[in-house]
Amino acid sequence: MGMVYRIYLEGERIYGCANCKTHLATIHSMMSRAFNGQHGRAYLFETVVNIIEGEPIDREMTTGKHTVRDISCCKCRTVLGWKYDRAFEPLQQYKEGKYILERNLLVDVQ
Amino acid sequence: MRIPESDQESAHSVSLDSAPQAGPSSLGLDGPGPSNGHTNGNGFTLPSTNGFTNGAGVVGNGVQKHGKSVAKVSLLGTALYADGSYVDREEFVRLVIQSLRDVGYIESAATLEAESGYTMEAPEVSQFRQYILEASWSDAEDALTRLGVTDSDGLWVCYHLCIGSVPYVFRYQEAKFFIGQQKYLELLEAGKTTLALQVLRNELAPLNVAQDQLHFLSGLMMCSDPTDLRQRAEWDGASGTSRRELLTVLQRYVPASIMIPQRRFSTLLQQAQSHQRQQCVYHNSPLDSKAFSLYEDHQCDKDVFPGTTTAILDVHVNEVWNIEWSHDGSYLASASKDKTAIIWRIDDPSIRDYTAKFVLRDHSFPVGCLAWSLDDSILLTGADNEIRMWNTKTGVCTLVLDSQHGHQETVAALSWLPDGSGFISGGLDRRIILWDAEGNFKDSWGETAIRVTDLAITPDLTRVVAVGIHYLYDLATKQTELSFPLEGELSSVKISRDSRYALVNRTQNEIYLYDLHSGRLARKFAGQRQGKHVIRSCFGGIDGNFVVSGSEDGNVYVWQCDTGILLETLPGHGEGSVNSVAWNPTNERMFATCSDDHTIRIWEAPLRESGSRVTNRSSSNGKGKTRQQSNGDGVDFDSAFGAWVDG
Numbered sequence: 125m126g127m128v129y130r131i132y133l134e135g136e137r138i139y140g141c142a143n144c145k146t147h148l149a150t151i152h153s154m155m156s157r158a159f160n161g162q163h164g165r166a167y168l169f170e171t172v173v174n175i176i177e178g179e180p181i182d183r184e185m186t187t188g189k190h191t192v193r194d195i196s197c198c199k200c201r202t203v204l205g206w207k208y209d210r211a212f213e214p215l216q217q218y219k220e221g222k223y224i225l226e227r228n229l230l231v232d233v234q
Numbered sequence: 235m236r237i238p239e240s241d242q243e244s245a246h247s248v249s250l251d252s253a254p255q256a257g258p259s260s261l262g263l264d265g266p267g268p269s270n271g272h273t274n275g276n277g278f279t280l281p282s283t284n285g286f287t288n289g290a291g292v293v294g295n296g297v298q299k300h301g302k303s304v305a306k307v308s309l310l311g312t313a314l315y316a317d318g319s320y321v322d323r324e325e326f327v328r329l330v331i332q333s334l335r336d337v338g339y340i341e342s343a344a345t346l347e348a349e350s351g352y353t354m355e356a357p358e359v360s361q362f363r364q365y366i367l368e369a370s371w372s373d374a375e376d377a378l379t380r381l382g383v384t385d386s387d388g389l390w391v392c393y394h395l396c397i398g399s400v401p402y403v404f405r406y407q408e409a410k411f412f413i414g415q416q417k418y419l420e421l422l423e424a425g426k427t428t429l430a431l432q433v434l435r436n437e438l439a440p441l442n443v444a445q446d447q448l449h450f451l452s453g454l455m456m457c458s459d460p461t462d463l464r465q466r467a468e469w470d471g472a473s474g475t476s477r478r479e480l481l482t483v484l485q486r487y488v489p490a491s492i493m494i495p496q497r498r499f500s501t502l503l504q505q506a507q508s509h510q511r512q513q514c515v516y517h518n519s520p521l522d523s524k525a526f527s528l529y530e531d532h533q534c535d536k537d538v539f540p541g542t543t544t545a546i547l548d549v550h551v552n553e554v555w556n557i558e559w560s561h562d563g564s565y566l567a568s569a570s571k572d573k574t575a576i577i578w579r580i581d582d583p584s585i586r587d588y589t590a591k592f593v594l595r596d597h598s599f600p601v602g603c604l605a606w607s608l609d610d611s612i613l614l615t616g617a618d619n620e621i622r623m624w625n626t627k628t629g630v631c632t633l634v635l636d637s638q639h640g641h642q643e644t645v646a647a648l649s650w651l652p653d654g655s656g657f658i659s660g661g662l663d664r665r666i667i668l669w670d671a672e673g674n675f676k677d678s679w680g681e682t683a684i685r686v687t688d689l690a691i692t693p694d695l696t697r698v699v700a701v702g703i704h705y706l707y708d709l710a711t712k713q714t715e716l717s718f719p720l721e722g723e724l725s726s727v728k729i730s731r732d733s734r735y736a737l738v739n740r741t742q743n744e745i746y747l748y749d750l751h752s753g754r755l756a757r758k759f760a761g762q763r764q765g766k767h768v769i770r771s772c773f774g775g776i777d778g779n780f781v782v783s784g785s786e787d788g789n790v791y792v793w794q795c796d797t798g799i800l801l802e803t804l805p806g807h808g809e810g811s812v813n814s815v816a817w818n819p820t821n822e823r824m825f826a827t828c829s830d831d832h833t834i835r836i837w838e839a840p841l842r843e844s845g846s847r848v849t850n851r852s853s854s855n856g857k858g859k860t861r862q863q864s865n866g867d868g869v870d871f872d873s874a875f876g877a878w879v880d881g
Binding site: 125126127128129130132145199 | 553555556571599600602618642643644646662685687703766767768786809810811813830
């Protein structure tokens, strides 16, 4: 609701949507590079901007069962990764509220 | 009121026959004669002479039919009225005499001088004025001396008191310098260079004031011709107003009580008008005799404030983000999240026939900004990083602007240059781009310090004011002139008609009014809600007396611009934000607002006549409708819809 401009990030390295270059996250909010998505390598981020979150679904992953939402670019609607709502395994709960972006769907923008 | 009897015993009676000229009568400055007892309680007297029936038509022929002399009326005290606040009678009467003379009631003025015993000014003053206007420079200088040193009529004392700590000799020399300067310029203008040089050397230089000005004046010797001289000296010549202007300057050196400033009464009345206008919070009427009568205090009727929704334009199928009136005030353009822009026609505001004339639907992203060309033949729309040009007569997109040179990120603002030679666009890619009127790329500001979210050009074409994320700043010839770092995001900027003020919306519920001349914050407006959305505001009403803003709480807010007083909180729009507001440029009693509720509302004063014409027009896409509503509260919308809309 209401008119908003997309958020523009400041920082040394900014990751954007490979399709439309919309700013998504900075390297400062990156927590881990050791993830895998549907398209290969994926990064875990503390915060991601300019995304639309989908409906929550339960998904079995290599590290156990999670409730996740797909996230897509607010401009071009490309699905870029997902957000963890809930991790069923106690050891995986550090991921809750964090985001995965697939490396192959990102570009460096400035 | 009482009519005084003729008091022939007064020593100061004067015959009207002797004072028919425009100049002041020859009454001396000596005080009033002994009281003849003809004072009355309120000091309000009416002369018994019938000489006042002579209109201005007989002024100048000097013929008096009755030949009756006017007796001086002696009054007690010095006040105009014995009770109430003090107004000096002599000052008042002298101003009345001045006003009478100014409009040509010469005889009345003379009569009043005779009857009151007050003269508008001493003969020396009018003589002095005459000398200046007739270019009798040496006489004028002598007269100035007399005004300064003649002690018999008390002028010297007044003069001395007035100038305070500044040595009067110095002031006198300054005054002489101004007279000499005029003399010098007139000689130069007449081509009498040698004489002019003499004035410079023998009269101006020895005064030893204003050395810089002396150098400047001597430089004018080099002027090729009189036109060049007048231009460089910023002086309009002997036949222009320069001598009158000189008088105004010299006025500073003579106490106002001796030489009354020109049109003093009128100045005071204008001040009263201006005061009344400031007190009038709902002020929205032009400065004519109807609205401003001397007979009573001015007050605009609150009921004619356009606080009532008179039409709802409901064709957009998503949030309406921006609106812009055409310059002729008969079209409104709207920009929507539904990726279209609409041009609405308002053929005749009295019929309130608002038609969606064209739906402009080629954009692939929501439309965020709009700009009408000065002749209203072209509409620009911005959606994401794309700018399109539309023919407003046909509704056809005539051009998609060059994306190579264009913006890489969202275009946030479009604004035509006030001279119509082109337009500029500002974007979130930190760029401000200049385009010609055909839409060709001309120039780019390169990277600015801000991501531009809105910009505006001052009507005098001297400044571009751009606001954006992180900073608000001004641009003049691409140089940052002023920069105001502000917290939060700035979403809207508008410029006042006089190019002086910038109205800026920012997140965290604040609207700032910046004085661009002083670079200071002039006022804040508070009440509206703005947290995360782009909310726009505008000036409105006659002289931009109102400030209007949208709000995230769905209301429209109206303030008095001069004071920042919140005048109106207008409900009516549905859920979501009121995103933008726009005052009709040709109708000071109409504005429009647009909202997340997909609609645009037109606001006017309440309809006077019941059952005014109501229309229901389909848009060109066939599913829209224009609704009419007569009640302004908006609460009762559906019933109003049913009651007022015909099939």
